[in-house]
Structures are given as C-alpha cells and as structure tokens.
Amino acid sequence: MNVANLLVRAARSHGSRPAVALGESVLSDYATLGARASRLAWALRERLGCRPGDRVAIIMKNSPAYLETLFGIWHAGLVAVPVNAKLALPEFTYILEHSGAKVCFATPKLASALRGDTGKVPSLASVIDTESDTYAELFGAGAMALTPAAPDDPAWLFYTSGTTGSPKGAILTHRNLAMMTSGYFSDVDTIDGDDAIIHAAPMSHGSGMYILPHVAAGALQVIPESGGFDPEEIFAVIERFQGVSFFAAPTMVRRLTDSAANANADTSNLKTVVYGGGPMYLEDLKEAIARFGNKFAQIYGQGESPMTITAMNKAIHAEAIRSGDDERLASVGIPQTFVEVCIADDSGNALPPGEVGEVLVRGDIVMKGYWEAPEATARTMAGGWLHTGDVGCFDEQGFLTLKDRTKDVIISGGTNIYPREIEETLLSHEGVAEVSVIGRPDREWGEAVVAFVVPAAGASITPASLDTHCLECIARFKRPREYRFLEELPKNAYGKVLKTALRDELESNTGIVPPQQ
Ligand code: AMP
Numbered sequence: 316m317n318v319a320n321l322l323v324r325a326a327r328s329h330g331s332r333p334a335v336a337l338g339e340s341v342l343s344d345y346a347t348l349g350a351r352a353s354r355l356a357w358a359l360r361e362r363l364g365c366r367p368g369d370r371v372a373i374i375m376k377n378s379p380a381y382l383e384t385l386f387g388i389w390h391a392g393l394v395a396v397p398v399n400a401k402l403a404l405p406e407f408t409y410i411l412e413h414s415g416a417k418v419c420f421a422t423p424k425l426a427s428a429l430r431g432d433t434g435k436v437p438s439l440a441s442v443i444d445t446e447s448d449t450y451a452e453l454f455g456a457g458a459m460a461l462t463p464a465a466p467d468d469p470a471w472l473f474y475t476s477g478t479t480g481s482p483k484g485a486i487l488t489h490r491n492l493a494m495m496t497s498g499y500f501s502d503v504d505t506i507d508g509d510d511a512i513i514h515a516a517p518m519s520h521g522s523g524m525y526i527l528p529h530v531a532a533g534a535l536q537v538i539p540e541s542g543g544f545d546p547e548e549i550f551a552v553i554e555r556f557q558g559v560s561f562f563a564a565p566t567m568v569r570r571l572t573d574s575a576a577n578a579n580a581d582t583s584n585l586k587t588v589v590y591g592g593g594p595m596y597l598e599d600l601k602e603a604i605a606r607f608g609n610k611f612a613q614i615y616g617q618g619e620s621p622m623t624i625t626a627m628n629k630a631i632h633a634e635a636i637r638s639g640d641d642e643r644l645a646s647v648g649i650p651q652t653f654v655e656v657c658i659a660d661d662s663g664n665a666l667p668p669g670e671v672g673e674v675l676v677r678g679d680i681v682m683k684g685y686w687e688a689p690e691a692t693a694r695t696m697a698g699g700w701l702h703t704g705d706v707g708c709f710d711e712q713g714f715l716t717l718k719d720r721t722k723d724v725i726i727s728g729g730t731n732i733y734p735r736e737i738e739e740t741l742l743s744h745e746g747v748a749e750v751s752v753i754g755r756p757d758r759e760w761g762e763a764v765v766a767f768v769v770p771a772a773g774a775s776i777t778p779a780s781l782d783t784h785c786l787e788c789i790a791r792f793k794r795p796r797e798y799r800f801l802e803e804l805p806k807n808a809y810g811k812v813l814k815t816a817l818r819d820e821l822e823s824n825t826g827i828v829p830p831q832q
C-alpha cells in the first residue's frame with residue numbers, strides 16, 4: 316500500500332486536471348506530475364544509488380518541486396524526511412545525520428548553505444538544488460513502476476518541533492498516511508476536483524500532510540510565490556481560484572483577520588480554513604468567523620499522530636456559533652474516526668468525562684515509534700498508547716478541551732492552574748495583543764503565575780488594569796502575581812511560543828521592559 320499510489324491513480328483517473336500552480340499560474344496537470352514523480356523515482360534508484368528504505372531529505376521552502384520530490388521518493392520505495400526550511404544550519408545537519416539521509420533536495424539558497432556543511436554528514440552523497448540543471452537532468456532518462464511497500468514501512472520521518480531537547484523523528488508509515496488521508500474526508504472536510512489548496516504553512520509539516528487528500532481528490536495545489544504566508548498574496552490567490560482551502564496555524568488566522576488587505580478582499584472563493592497545531596484563542600476564532608463566515612474547521616494532532624487526534628468540522632462550528640456555545644468553540648472537537656482517544660491519570664487509568672488527565676491516543680494513525688530512539692519510543696508509547704504530553708478533559712458529549720502541555724501546568728497552593736485559561740482571559744482585554752503564561756518557583760505557593768504580555772499597538776495597559784480584568788473573569792487564585800511586558804514573544808520556526816525561553820528570561824531578568832505603573 317504505497318501512498319504514492321494516490322498520485323498514480325490521480326494521473327490515471329483525472330490526468331488533465333490542473334495539479335500544481337505557482338501563485339496565480341497553473342504549471343502542470345496530474346498526468347505530468349505523475350510522470351515526473353516516476354522519472355524522479357527512477358533517477359533516485361538508478362542514478363543516485365538509493366535502495367528501498369533509504370532516507371531522502373527535503374530541505375525546501377514551499378515550492379512546486381515539493382510535490383514531485385515527495386511523491387518521487389515514495390514511488391521509489393524510499394523514506395522522505397521533510398525538514399522545516401526555517402531551521403538553522405546546525406539543526407539541518409543534526410536531522411540529516413540522525414536520519415542517515417543519503418540524498419537531500421534543497422531550494423537554491425539552502426542548497427548552497429548545506430553544501431558547505433555536508434562533510435559533517437557521512438551518509439549524505441548528494442545535495443541537489445531543485446532549480447539546477449542537475450535536477451532537471453534527473454527527469455530526462457528512465458521512468459519506473461510504483462515500488463510496492465508494506466503498510467508498516469516508513470514513509471515520512473517527521474521531526475518534531477523540539478521546543479525542548481533535540482528534535483525526534485516520528486516514523487510515519489504508509490498506513491499512517493493512508494489513514495490520515497481518509498480521516499480528512501471523514502472528519503474534516505469534503506474536497507471536489509475543482510477545489511484548490513494553498514500551501515501557506517510549511518509543507519514539511521501540516522500543510523504537506525494535506526497534499527495527500529488533495530491529490531486523492533485531484534484538486535489543485537497552489538504554492539504562494541513567496542513560498543510562505545503573506546496575507547495580501549493569500550487574498551489574491553483566493554480571488555483567482557475556486558473552492559480554496561488551506562491549513563493555518565492559529566497565529567496565521569489572527570494575521571489574516573488583522574491584515575490591511577482583508578478590508579477589500581473578496582473571499583467568496585474561500586471554502587475552508589483548517590486551523591490547528593496550537594491553541595486557537597476563542598476571541599480570535601470568533602473574530603475570524605465574523606469576518607470570513609462559517610469556513611473554519613479545526614484539527615488537533617501532533618507529529619506522532621499527524622493531524623489526526625480530534626477534529627471539529629464547519630457544521631459543528633456553525634452550530635456552536637448559532638447557540639452561543641463558547642465551551643464547544645474553545646474545544647478541539649471529537650476524536651477522529653480512526654483513533655481511540657482516552658484521558659488517563661498518572662498511572663494510565665482511564666478517567667471519566669469532566670476529569671482532567673493526559674491525552675492518550677491509539678490506532679492506525681499513530682506513529683510506529685521514533686527513529687533510532689528506542690528509549691524515547693518506549694516512554695512515549697508505554698502500554699501501547701501514544702502519550703501526547705497534552706492535558707485535557709472530555710465533556711459528556713465527547714468533546715475534548717485541551718488545558719495545556721503536562722509540563723506547562725502550574726501548581727500553585729496545591730491546585731492545578733492551566734496557563735491557557737489565563738491566556739484566554741488576558742487576550743479578551745482589548746489592550747493585549749499576545750500573551751503567554753508560565754509558572755515561577757514561589758516559596759509560599761510552590762509556583763506563582765507570571766504573564767508575559769505584548770500590548771496592542773497604541774494601548775496603554777498597566778498591571779493594575781489587567782489585574783482588575785482577571786478578577787472579573789477568573790478565580791482570584793489564578794490571576795498572575797506578576798506581569799512582564801514584551802515587544803514580542805519568543806517563537807520557534809513553527810511560530811510556537813517558546814515557554815522555555817520565557818523561563819530563561821525570568822531567571823536572567825534581561826530583555827524585559829519593566830511594567831508600566
Ligand atoms: P507538533 O508535533 O509540532 O505538531 O505539535 C503538536 C502539539 O501542538 C500538540 O501536542 C498540542 O500541544 C499542540 N496542538 C496541536 N493542535 C492543537 C489544537 N488544535 N489546539 C491546541 N493545541 C494544539
């Protein structure tokens with residue numbers, strides 16, 4: 316069950332449909348994309364000396380070549396290692412070395428940076444710039460039939476964001492990716508052949524996963540010319556194509572709503588924004604729905620169970636908005652069709668609805684383990700369940716609400732305080748643009764709540780005004796004991812807030828703008 320069969324089928328059943336566009340220009344149809352993938356597969360095997368199971372890295376900004384390299388790698392029976400192009404050189408080197416990659420495809424700037432460093436990676440035989448003649452020549456010789464793959468063969472090594480420690484490579488098998496693809500159709504959204512997806516978020520991550528269901532449906536895959544997320548460009552692409560969807564991190568949704576281009580954009584062609592990958596704050600979601608309409612679906616997943624733990628489709632959002640059900644809107648939805656999700660206490664015992672514990676996941680979409688990391692695999696997969704490290708609880712209707720990461724929970728005076736709740740509260744204050752809450756050691760309480768706040772442009776907020784706001788909304792014991800004001804929050808290459816960096820800042824006490832009194 317090689318997942319590259321999705322493209323083989325698409326080329327046969329709807330070969331003349333547009334497959335890839337760069338910005339507003341269509342570049343190729345599905346027959347061409349399928350043929351290019353099988354030619355690249357031949358070159359990988361016959362010219363570049365790869366054997367089934369070898370790893371091939373993709374260190375590329377979002378670009379049209381992403382699709383043919385990904386499918387070419389699978390077609391040849393190899394394992395793709397897509398790496399976020401925003402990482403730093405030592406991080407690339409670490410992943411190349413750890414995965415034992417033999418070939419690396421890279422966009423021009425990254426290729427030249429990587430070449431200087433390849434000596435450090437013994438396994439790596441070639442770094443190929445996807446805009447070079449060498450790359451073009453790979454398509455000139457033979458083509459090959461699809462290489463068979465067993466369901467449990469690795470297909471994608473998904474290196475996790477690594478907000479703490481070294482990144483780990485979640486082994487996603489052909490079965491995992493096939494189930495993820497099915498899950499899109501059953502739990503997230505429908506896709507028509509005339510629809511389009513914009514890859515505005517990194518294709519090495521969530522957006523890349525959604526290549527698969529869109530290939531299955533024969534929909535158009537649009538790569539923004541900037542290779543990234545620029546609201547003005549996104550609005551132009553939405554106007555150009557029909558039935559447009561994209562995957563967006565919550566911060567991208569916020570930026571779309573805030574962007575100046577938003578005011579005049581015609582978004583009638585926008586079909587669905589699938590958001591996830593981090594907490595979506597209720598206020599941000601409501602504003603986005605008020606502006607763009609009922610076009611939002613949510614997924615909750617992690618590299619180890621990609622895009623596939625829970626989902627909340629557009630119909631559920633619409634119903635929650637209609638009935639004013641904020642709790643439902645703030646949830647991450649219901650478990651997807653092909654997984655089992657359980658909330659467990661520290662000993663792994665299942666907890667009833669209403670009780671808070673760790674989110675555990677089991678099923679055909681859960682990774683096989685971590686690449687070359689047996690101890691981390693045994694820890695994370697203890698008892699056959701994926702231990703997500705997320706804390707949450709089910710309600711009586713089976714909707715899951717995430718509280719926080721286990722390691723981010725603050726225990727003050729013996730009571731658990733979930734930073735997410737305080738963040739939601741502070742974000743509902745009009746003077747607050749962004750916020751992140753952590754705990755600091757406290758002699759009296761064990762831990763005390765500290766809020767790092769980015770004020771909204773032109774807003775003058777004080778700790779006293781934020782304190783008053785918190786007292787109106789949440790229990791007194793939960794309110795921050797201290798506010799720190801920052802110009803921006805430290806984030807990693809995926810846009811996730813680095814709470815570890817905030818903890819370090821708290822200790823070193825540098826770089827902080829003192830609170831206004
Ligand atoms: P990653 O493996 O880098 O994709 O990070 C996965 C983590 O992001 C999860 O374990 C959650 O903590 C968080 N996450 C993913 N989706 C959501 C969501 N819809 N709401 C809240 N947090 C999320």
